Amino acid sequence: MTIVLPLALISAALFPILVSASSQVNRYIVELDPAASSQGEKSLNVHADFYQALQKHTSFDVFREYNVTDVFVGASVTLKSSADVAAIAKIPGVKPVRVVIPSHPRDPVVPPDSESTLKMTGVDKVHAMGIFGKGVKIGIIDTGVDYTHPSLGGGFGPGHKIAGGFDFVGDAYNGSNTPMPDPDPLDQCNGHGTHVAGIIGANPGNEFNITGIAYESTIFAYRVFGCDGAGGDDVLIEAMLQAHRDGMDVVNLSLGTLDNWTESMVAVVLHRLIKTGIIAAVASGNDGSVGAFAPSDPANTLGAISAASVDNVVFYVQNATTSDPTHPTISYLSIFPLPFNGSLPIYATSNDTTVIDDACNPLPDDTPDLSKFLVITQKLQNIANKGGDFSFVYDNGAGFSAIATDNFTHTSLISENDGVFLVQQFIAGKNITVSFPQTGGGATIDSPTGGLVSTFTSYGPTNDLFFKPAVSTPGGNVLSTFPVNNGSFAVLSGTSMATPHAAGCAALLLQAKGKSLAIAQSALTLFETTAQVVSSSHTDGDPLQTAAQQGAGLLNIFSALTYKTRLSPGELLLNDTNHFVGEHVITITNTGHTVETYNVTHIPAGTAIAFEPDDIFPLPGPVALTKDYATVEIKPKVLTIPPSGEAKVTVTIQPPKGLDAATFPIYSGFIQVQGRHSGEKLHASYLGLNARARDLKIIDNTDSILGIELPSLVDVSSNPITDSKNYTFQGDDYPTLIFRLANGSPKVKVDLVESNFTLPSGNVKGVRTLGNLTDFNYISRSILTDEQDLDGTYSLNLTHPLFGDNSTISNGQYRFFLRALKVSGDRNNEADYETFLSPIVGVDVPGQ
Numbered sequence: 001m002t003i004v005l006p007l008a009l010i011s012a013a014l015f016p017i018l019v020s021a022s023s024q025v026n027r028y029i030v031e032l033d034p035a036a037s038s039q040g041e042k043s044l045n046v047h048a049d050f051y052q053a054l055q056k057h058t059s060f061d062v063f064r065e066y067n068v069t070d071v072f073v074g075a076s077v078t079l080k081s082s083a084d085v086a087a088i089a090k091i092p093g094v095k096p097v098r099v100v101i102p103s104h105p106r107d108p109v110v111p112p113d114s115e116s117t118l119k120m121t122g123v124d125k126v127h128a129m130g131i132f133g134k135g136v137k138i139g140i141i142d143t144g145v146d147y148t149h150p151s152l153g154g155g156f157g158p159g160h161k162i163a164g165g166f167d168f169v170g171d172a173y174n175g176s177n178t179p180m181p182d183p184d185p186l187d188q189c190n191g192h193g194t195h196v197a198g199i200i201g202a203n204p205g206n207e208f209n210i211t212g213i214a215y216e217s218t219i220f221a222y223r224v225f226g227c228d229g230a231g232g233d234d235v236l237i238e239a240m241l242q243a244h245r246d247g248m249d250v251v252n253l254s255l256g257t258l259d260n261w262t263e264s265m266v267a268v269v270l271h272r273l274i275k276t277g278i279i280a281a282v283a284s285g286n287d288g289s290v291g292a293f294a295p296s297d298p299a300n301t302l303g304a305i306s307a308a309s310v311d312n313v314v315f316y317v318q319n320a321t322t323s324d325p326t327h328p329t330i331s332y333l334s335i336f337p338l339p340f341n342g343s344l345p346i347y348a349t350s351n352d353t354t355v356i357d358d359a360c361n362p363l364p365d366d367t368p369d370l371s372k373f374l375v376i377t378q379k380l381q382n383i384a385n386k387g388g389d390f391s392f393v394y395d396n397g398a399g400f401s402a403i404a405t406d407n408f409t410h411t412s413l414i415s416e417n418d419g420v421f422l423v424q425q426f427i428a429g430k431n432i433t434v435s436f437p438q439t440g441g442g443a444t445i446d447s448p449t450g451g452l453v454s455t456f457t458s459y460g461p462t463n464d465l466f467f468k469p470a471v472s473t474p475g476g477n478v479l480s481t482f483p484v485n486n487g488s489f490a491v492l493s494g495t496s497m498a499t500p501h502a503a504g505c506a507a508l509l510l511q512a513k514g515k516s517l518a519i520a521q522s523a524l525t526l527f528e529t530t531a532q533v534v535s536s537s538h539t540d541g542d543p544l545q546t547a548a549q550q551g552a553g554l555l556n557i558f559s560a561l562t563y564k565t566r567l568s569p570g571e572l573l574l575n576d577t578n579h580f581v582g583e584h585v586i587t588i589t590n591t592g593h594t595v596e597t598y599n600v601t602h603i604p605a606g607t608a609i610a611f612e613p614d615d616i617f618p619l620p621g622p623v624a625l626t627k628d629y630a631t632v633e634i635k636p637k638v639l640t641i642p643p644s645g646e647a648k649v650t651v652t653i654q655p656p657k658g659l660d661a662a663t664f665p666i667y668s669g670f671i672q673v674q675g676r677h678s679g680e681k682l683h684a685s686y687l688g689l690n691a692r693a694r695d696l697k698i699i700d701n702t703d704s705i706l707g708i709e710l711p712s713l714v715d716v717s718s719n720p721i722t723d724s725k726n727y728t729f730q731g732d733d734y735p736t737l738i739f740r741l742a743n744g745s746p747k748v749k750v751d752l753v754e755s756n757f758t759l760p761s762g763n764v765k766g767v768r769t770l771g772n773l774t775d776f777n778y779i780s781r782s783i784l785t786d787e788q789d790l791d792g793t794y795s796l797n798l799t800h801p802l803f804g805d806n807s808t809i810s811n812g813q814y815r816f817f818l819r820a821l822k823v824s825g826d827r828n829n830e831a832d833y834e835t836f837l838s839p840i841v842g843v844d845v846p847g848q
Contacts, residue, residue: 029234029265030088031074031095046093047075053091068241071272076234116313116444117474120451121501122558123213126508131561133214133507136515138200139165139243139251140500141236144187144223146194146483151202151210156184161201165221166242168235173226179235188483189227195492196254197221198481199500200507208335208489210479213504214511220246225255233257233266240266244273249510249520252503253282254496256296260463260744261778267301274303277517279510281305281503283495284469284551285458290783291618292459292548292610292666293743295468299458305506305524306468308457308551309475309498310534313450316479316491318412318441323433327421330392330434332412335479335491337441338390339410343433347373348426374434376422394419447477453534453550455622457495459608460548460687461666463744463823467571467687469551471527472534473501502527505557512561528552528570529682530559533670536606536625543606543625547668550605552685559680564592567673567682574653574688577661579824586649586684588673590641597640597676600649603683604629604669607690613662616697616742618781628656630667630688649673653686661691693823699834700740700782705791711739711818711836724755724813726842729801735841737796737816740782747821749775750796752803755813755840764830769817771803779820801843811848814841 032046047065058079066074074095079088088097118124145162148154153161162185170180171189187193201212201219222239225231236255243251251273261267274280284306285296299306317331323343332338347370375391391411425432454476460468475498482490506523513519531553536545544550552570566589575581590596606625610618633652641647651671659665667690670683703709713721716732727733737750751769760767774796782792796816801809816838825832 027076027078027232027234029074029076029237030097031072031265033093033095034069034073046073050075050091050093054088066237066241068244070276071244072237072241072269076232076237117478117501118211118213120310120313120474121505121554122556123505123508125558126512126561127211129512129561131508131512133201133217133504133511136214136217136249136507136510137220137247138214138217138503138507139220139222139246139248140193140197140200141222141224141239141243141251141253142193142196142255143190143225143229144185144193145197145219145221146188146191146481147186147221148188149194149198149481149484149488151206151481152194152197153203156186161203161219162197162221163218164246165223166239167223168239169224169226169231171227173231174228175230175232185221185223187223188485190225190229191483191486191490192225192229192254192496193221193223194483195480195490196252196496196500199478199497200252200504202481206489208479210481210489213501214507217504217507220248233264236266237269240269240273244276244278248278249515250279250281250503250506252500253280253298254494254499256283256285256299258285258287258290258294258783259297259778259780260293260295260300261297261746261780262300262302262462262464262466263778264297264300266298270298270301271303274301274521277520279305279503279506279520279523281307281499281506283499284308284460286456286494286496287458287783288454288456288549288621291621291623292608292664293461293463293618293781294783295458295460295462300462300466300468302466303521303524304470305502305527306470306551307475307495307498307502308469308472308549309454309493309495310472310550310554311447311449311452311454311476312474312478313447314444315447315477317443317445318436319443320434320436320441324425324430330414330418330422331443331445332392332414334412335442335489336487337438338412338436339438340390340436341438343435344374344390345372345431345433346376346422346426348376348423350423376419376426392419392422448538449476451534451554452537453545454493456493457549459546459621459623461689463693463746465573465575465687465689465693467547467551467573467685469549470524471502471531471551471555472553473498473505473555475499475501502555505555505560508557509560525568525570526560526566527555528685529567530563531555531683533603533605533683543627544603544669546606546608546623546625546666547670547685547687548608548666549623552670552683563680563682564590564678565596565598565673565675565680565682566591567684570684572651572653572671572684572686574655574686576689576691576693576824577655578692578694580655580688582653584651584653584684584686586651586671586673587646588639588641588649589646590643592678593643594677595640595642596678597638599674599676600634600637600639601672601674602632602634602669603672607656607659607668608666610664610666611662613660616700616702618743626659626665628659628665628667630654630656630669630686632669632671634671651684653688655688655690659690661695663691664696665690694825694832696743696823697834698741698743698745698820698822699818699836700742701836705740705784706738706793711737711838713816713838713841714738722839724840724842726844729799729843729845734797734799735816736798737818737838738793739818739836740791740793741779741820742781743823744781745779745820746823746825747775747777747819747827748779749819751817751819752809752814753817753837755815757815757817757837759835759837760830762830764828764833767830770814771805771807771809773798773804773816775804798841801845801848809843811843811845814843815839816841
């Protein structure tokens with residue numbers, strides 16, 4: 001989840017600082033080279049050398065220290081101001097310096113499930129083989145776990161299911177205050193990590209008969225979020241390194257932030273951990289509504305199993321009974337019955353079942369006291385003001401859609417048909433009542449979207465066109481454990497719920513095949529190549545869902561463990577039309593004991609239309625799909641491979657024809673290899689962009705978001721400044737540059753230039769600037785965040801006349817020069833940058 005300062009809250013920084021949702025102000029992660037020091041020779045204490053050198057430049061506080069020499073050595077430091085970053089970069093032995101990014105558990109999209117999720121991925125068959133993850137250690141990096149839950153072992157420490165871990169932050173941590181670490185990762189206030197832990201490790205035999213994927217595995221809980229679910233990626237890195245020290249075989253990261261590059265500090269560290277033999281399952285993100293090119297970080301990590309979500313095939317419901325014999329039962333979305341003995345009459349807030357803003361405005365004065373009714377509505381707003389306690393909410397879509405009930409604990413979702421029926425009875429004046437059996441009312445009903453990719457799942461690919469997500473697992477409407485003091489069980493939806501399913505399957509793989517570096521590093525390809533492709537709907541003739549959202553398909557652990565055929569690579573990266581790689585070689589290995597003949601075919605997926613031709617912003621999801629498919633030449637199409645033998649197939653892929661490159665079509669599909677005798681079906685997945693990535697518009701130059709044309713200079717009251725203006729830098733008299741990014745950029749920088757500066761062309765090194773104000777690598781696109789009323793605006797506040805290196809800007813006439821590098825652009829070619837030149841900024845400091 002990205003947190004940006006709304007325009008009205010532009011803060012007064014002491015030095016120029018780029019403020020955005022993606023930063024914890026003035027806290028930075030610094031990587032150190034153990035082989036270098038400020039003394040010019042190898043140091044025995046690289047941290048001490050760094051602190052000594054930094055102390056000469058500025059005051060600072062050490063927030064975290066990292067010292068795992070084969071993975072990451074460095075520190076998280078809080079500086080007096082962002083201007084001091086330049087001083088860090090000049091210290092010998094300093095490698096990348098990155099601002100701390102907030103991370104969050106991937107928010108559940110909210111209710112419904114049943115044991116069906118195990119069958120969807122073949123886990124039930126693997127359990128029948130006697131494989132339950134025994135001997136495998138899984139680290140859950142999350143909000144902590146309520147280990148007092150009986151289904152999670154009821155205790156903590158050696159000999160328990162939750163055998164270890166650490167709380168790095170404490171209950172009150174919100175991502176910016178001081179953490180209060182302790183050895184106990186108990187969480188009884190959030191529940192996210194407890195739900196994740198149950199999907200992995202819940203013991204069978206509980207009241208809902210749910211069973212963890214790998215319930216014989218050993219779990220360590222690493223708490224990196226407080227009760228409100230916010231934290232920094234410097235804490236996350238410390239937890240990841242601790243998981244490495246504790247010998248975790250698998251780590252589960254049901255968390256992230258909307259960052260569509262593969263170069264964050266967390267992604268770099270996680271990639272190094274993966275290379276040591278840790279299998280990493282990471283939530284791909286719940287940002288499907290923002291369209292293409294929006295996977296999360298650290299799901300973008302190369303080699304990570306980034307998990308998309310598919311909806312469970314069932315809903316878990318309770319059945320209410322009515323006094324009308326023609327309509328005796330109504331299913332409502334809940335795992336527990338509404339706590340009311342007896343029956344309630346109904347009251348509808350609107351007689352029109354088609355109105356979309358039902359109960360959004362205050363209810364009329366003549367509305368009765370609703371405390372004595374079961375309220376039938378489409379919205380929950382304003383019902384409580386009339387005393388409403390029990391409510392049924394109906395939607396105007398098929399099946400059950402997830403709703404956020406906030407603090408309305410006695411509210412449940414019902415189907416549109418049932419909602420319309422009840423409203424009609426109310427209109428007709430029939431005295432119908434509804435009762436809620438407290439026992440025996442639980443049931444499951446089929447989900448119309450079961451087995452399809454959950455609409456909330458983020459779309460890939462990454463900005464640098466890597467294949468994300470990797471695979472899909474059940475994450476929509478999943479029943480699992482929850483803190484004991486909050487009901488013990490809950491149904492949640494999100495890629496957070498899909499991720500532990502993948503982590504649990506990784507544990508089954510390690511038990512079945514043995515724990516080794518080779519097996520761990522083959523897991524991603526094995527899961528991708530044995531997955532089952534997912535359609536975009538249940539309607540015959542509709543295309544398969546784009547691989548940009550489903551990844552390689554629905555993971556099937558039984559196929560991964562039992563297939564005798566192996567395929568590599570699992571991903572065929574075609575890139576864009578400017579860097580097109582159309583020819584690929586697939587290796588097929590027959591590990592069985594008999595000769596096998598294979599047919600190789602092409603299975604296309606729907607082509608995703610990511611943009612309107614004349615718009616600079618990606619289209620919101622669900623992204624439209626077309627049947628404009630790539631053409632594929634396969635040589636040979638049939639081949640016979642002896643036992644323990646292998647053969648190669650050459651695949652030549654050509655992008656779809658006739659599509660408008662201005663829509664940035666993302667095409668994808670699968671090269672299927674099927675054994676004639678075994679029936680085994682495997683595939684390699686391909687994905688490409690049928691346009692030039694460098695043609696993506698980077699800088700938002702519209703007025704559609706803020707009502708003023710961007711980029712813009714504004715004053716402290718957010719009023720745009722269109723003419724030249726002098727600033728004294730006294731009090732609130734200073735300029736602020738605001739801008740948004742329509743798409744992500746590998747490099748964004750703002751320099752100060754002379755007032756008569758003209759836009760350059762040619763080599764960047766030849767551009768004459770007076771000094772840098774701010775400079776950042778791998779910046780994400782700006783996203784509107786409705787629930788926080790934020791607009792994704794970046795702001796550069798020049799509160800004091802100082803360059804980024806803390807040197808003084810003399811009185812004079814200048815301009816801000818903003819540059820944003822195009823995707824896949826050459827950093828040394830000025831033509832590959834989009835630019836903005838501000839109105840004249842006069843520095844007029846009295847007495848200077």
